[in-house]
Amino acid sequence: MSLRFVLTAFMWFATGLIAHAEGMVFKHVGNGGNCYHGCAWVKAEGEITEETPAKFTKFLEQSGGGPIMLHSTGGSFSAAMELARLIRAAGKDTMVGTSDPYYGDWYEPKEGGVCTDACAIAFLGGTQRLVGLKTFNYEFSGRLSFNRLNASEILESIAETNLTGEDLLNKQVEIGLFVNFLLEMGVSPEVYAMMADLAPGAQFEPSSQEVSDLRIATAVDIEHPWRLDQLNSGLMARTGERGEIDGLWAYCYKEFFLLARTFSKATDAGEPCTDDFCFSDDGIASVFEGARLNVGGQSYSIAHAQTLRDLFDGTKVFVSAFVPRQALESLPTATKVTLSPAEDSRVMNASATIFEWEWGSEFDPRIVDLALKNCVSG
Structure with a gap:
């Protein structure tokens, strides 16, 4: 008797309640942008049924790439595990x-994504996993929760046909199958303990710290270290x-404080490029006019944005802007910098990604302190 056979029988009876009337539907969608990453994704919504893995396999044969954006309140536990493996x-x-x-x-992403019960199991199949979604210029949080495992019911059911005796080492069988x-x-494997300890009808909705500590989610963005x-x-x-080359520079020039976004990619005309867009001088000036710089949870005014192209070997460029000293001083307690344009439009929001940057954790505040005490004099 193979482990996969026992595992399938084991999880068959752990199917959760679900609000969707139809099985999960997979659809390749996009927002119409022409970008390297984030303009297209797989919309995966509905109940996970026993037919879902086969439908997903067929979908992969006919459709393109992109992350799986899950929105489901559950379904078949065994099918979810098979879907995760696929x-x-x-x-x-995977994203929620x-x-x-x-x-x-x-299409465009919307708030309110949920992935509960069996969907949370399918979510674990992602090579990179994000509780919430981040694509193009959209970023929303999502809800991920695991349901209680009804171990005794599952083991009693499979015992009649697959196992014999009273000494089935119930807990060992249960733990071994799911922890595997x-x-x-x-x-x-601590996720199993969290699920097994739930009261009937309860759910385990991991906190942001638990999501990281239990490796439920992975870091999608590269963690960029800071240095002096x-x-x-x-x-x-x-x-x-x-x-x-790519990154952020924080420094002071005489009495001014500057934050610069550096680019290793540029067009033949010297326009700086992200993976998604390239920007002309006029485009940069327009997106910075009236914009606000967001450093963590703080927002700051900016001024005098400019593009310099004569650095490095002449093909690398950076865009800099004057910012308040407080903006640079708040960097060590933040993990992200973004730009909010004055005009709320898809074009302006897309262009605002020119300044977006993330790093993995807080860094030593003395790095910024030393940079601001040793300004460029000329």
Whole structure:
């Protein structure tokens, strides 16, 4: 008797309640943008049924790439585990989110994504996993929760046909089957303990700290370290290892404080490029006019944005802006910098990604302090 056979029988009886009337539907959608990453995704919504893994396999044969955006209140536990394995074999990332049409055939993400019960098990199949969604210029939180495992009912049911005797080592069988799956997905086996200890009808909705500690989610964004470096006659705080170009520079020039976004990619005309867009000088000026700089939970006014192209070997560029000293001083307690344009439009919001940058954790505030005490004099 194979472990997979026992596992399938074991999880068959752990199917949760679900609000969706139809089985999960997979649809490849996008927002109409022409970008390297984040403009297209797989909309996966509905109940996970026994037919879902086969439907997903067929879908992969006919459709394109992109992360799996899950929105479901559950279904078949065994099918969810099989779906998770198929997602992992396909090298797909998973997110918790939902999306709707906004114009013609184009879609945009929406708030309110949920992935509960069996869906949370399928979610674990993602190569990279994000509780919530981040795609294009959208970022929303999502709800992920695991239901209680009804171990005694499952074991009694499979005992009649597959196992015999009273000494079935019930807990060992239960733990072994599910923990084997968690380890296969790279998730902490402590998730099993959290689920098994739930009261009937309760759910385990991991906190942001538990999501990280239990390896339920993974870091989607690259963690860019900060360091101190020389800048002409002064010092600067900057992200990235030595030799890297892409990143942020925080420094002061005489009495001014500047934050710069550096780019290693540029067009032949010297326009700085992210993975999604390239920007002309006029475009940069327009998106910075009246915009606000967001450092963690704080918002600051900015001024005098400019693009410089004569750095490095002439092909690398950076965009800098004057910011208040407090903006630079708040960097160590933040993990993200974004730009909020004055005009709320898709074009302006898309262009605002020119300044967006993330790093993995807080860094030593002395790095910024030293950079601001050793300004570039000229």
